[in-house]
Amino acid sequence: MTSASIGYVSAARTLASLSQQRATGELTLSNGDRHWKLYFFHGRLVYGTGNFHRNRRWYRAVKQHHPQFCTSHVLMDEPWEYHLLSHDVIQNQLSVNQAQSIIKASLEEVLFSLVGNPLMNSEWYSIERFAFKNNSALSLLLSSSQVEQVLQRAQALWKQWKALELDTLSPYSAPVLRQSFPTEVADCPPLPEKLNPFLTGQHTLWDISSHAKRPITAVTRFLLPWVQRGAIALEELPDLPSIVQQSCSTPPVGNSKRARPVIACIDDSPTVGQVLATILEPAGYRVVNIQDPLTGIATLVKHKPDLIFLDLIMPATSGYNLCSFLRKTPAFQNTPIIILTSQDGLIDRTRAKIAGASDFMTKPPDTQTLISLVQSYLGAMMPIDLL
Known part of the structure; x- marks a missing residue:
């Protein structure tokens, strides 16, 4: 195990050295309570991730490169x-190129943090963690040239x-648009x-x-004038719930072909x-x-949602009436219905409960x-989705 400061030049040398030595183990990069890990097998990179916003990073990479990716396979091993x-590649549910794109996307974020922090400490652990029994799984590993390309992109972005x-x-x-500011601010581009x-x-x-499929530099630069004038605040945001703590049970009869639980809004x-979608x-x-509750009944019947979010105030009907109607319809008698509204009074909650709502938000x-x-x-029916 070794320890040293790390930056772009040091990172390039370290990664090249691990490749030349055909090293197998983990390279841990840390700064305070945040750490990132790069996993290697015989000098080839297996995966790169970190403890900060790990699940968000995973969701982003998968949604960008294979949004239909869904698996019910649960493994607690790291990474x-x-x-x-690798499981879904072996099962022909994911192509090697798609899997490598996801690996590269995660790695680029990790390396972006790395090259921007020359005081980050590094430690190497020689651990035999992987045992590849399938050529498809082995083909996912990134070569030294592929890792170098990702490192160069991260350096250019930084x-x-x-x-x-x-x-x-x-x-x-996370940017937050302050409600006290007008929608247009002097010398700022319109949002x-x-x-x-x-x-x-x-x-x-x-x-x-x-989501925008634009470099983070372009997105941040566009929002910067609003941030500088106090119209947009940047706040810390917690990570999404851990995926590996969730299990996947057998879907209900009649919905066996559906990959994910459906939620209607x-x-x-x-x-x-x-x-809600984002x-x-x-x-x-x-x-x-x-958007149209009256003509939308046919859509509900078609998709058979597992949960329904329902507004209270709508042009054609009220949420109370629609909730009562759905509770009298056999197909939706037991479907969770959550009232989602800006009217959060005791009377509103009581009326929603009487109408048959399951919850209120x-x-x-x-x-x-x-x-x-x-x-x-x-x-209970949550799949390991977008994995």
Whole structure:
């Protein structure tokens, strides 16, 4: 085991040395309570990840490179990300190129943190962790040239980040649009409406970059004038729930072909549905948005959602009436129905309960509270999705 400071030059030398030595083990990079790990097998990189926002990083990489990826295979071995990828490659549920793209995406974030922190400590542990019995799994490992390419991309991204004087900001922070500020701020570019669902403190700069398919430098630079004028605050955001602590049970009869639990959002505002989708879909659920509650009944029957979010105030009908109607319909008598509304009074909650609602939640939904509430109803049927 060795310890030393690390930066771009040192990282390049270290990675090249591990490749030349055909080393097998773990390279741990740390700074305070945060650490990152690079796993190697005979000089080839297996996977790179870290303890900070680990699940968010995984969701981002998978959603970007293979959004339909779903597996019911559960493994607790480290790194669990690689084991899940290799399992699905062996089962022909994922291509080698897709799996490698996910591995590279995670590695680039790790190396971005590494090259931007020359005082990060490194430790090497020679551990025989992997035993490859299948050529498909072995083909996922990154060669030294592939790792070097990712390192160069991370270095170039960090240079842009520093050149734009963004090095005082954290890409893991979440932008929040302050409600007290007008929608237009002097000397600031206008904010596109489609960006509003991502300015609620529920999505990090990395998340927005991945969704927009734009470099994080471009996304942060666009938001920077708003941040500098105090119109947008950057807040710390916790990681999403641990994936490997969830188990996958057999889906209910009649839904055996469906890969993920389906959640319906009945709300006349498209923004609400977008917000739910951006929170719940990375967590492994599929969201069906219904803006017209009356014509949307056919959509509900078609998709047979496992849970329904229902607004109270809508143009054509009220959420109370629709909830009562659904409870009288055999197909939805036992479906969890959660009222999602800005009206959070005792009378509203009482009326919702009388109408047959299972639960009540106020707008805008908090990320962790929303996921925990959904899992409390659907945890037993939650797949290891987007893995």
